Amino acid sequence: MSLSFSTTKIEKSVEIDGDQYVLREASGKTAVDYQNLALNGVTFGADGKPTRMVGQASVQILLVGQCLYAILPSGDVAKNPVGEKWVEATLPAKVLKALFKEAKEISALGEEQTEESIQAEITKLQDQLIKMEEENEGEPSNDSEVGSD
Secondary structure, three states: OOOOOOOOOOEEEEEEOOEEEEEEOOOHHHHHHHHHHHHHOEEEOOOOOEEEEOOOOHHHHHHHHHHEEEEOOOOOEOOOOOOHHHHHHHOOHHHHHHHHHHHHHHOOOOOOOOHHHHHHHHHHHHHHHHHHHHHOOOOOOOOOOOOOO
């Protein structure tokens, strides 16, 4: 079976205070930046579990700032997105939240990042790591039979 993709990004029309914009699916770089920022603010305790999350609201500003493009008077879409500074200075929280939700959906960036969802993901990854470490210990221990499953 072969894989077939399109590089055409999903776009949604947006109107803000009578001005026209396009909310465009995140690029690969924007998606990575978003995910890195979402995980960068997590602080871990000695037990390896998350103890604090800082700056999680910044992920909304980043994603919307990199996915929202102005429509120029000529009718063309601006070459560059509006950017994070514009989003911070211009958009009320309720508009930011709505655009963030839509940008995540059209960009297939998964569920909303919350402390609980990140903790669940970390726990899942820690369990996978433990399982991999156990499988790759090398020599079988004295109490296990070679070749048994």
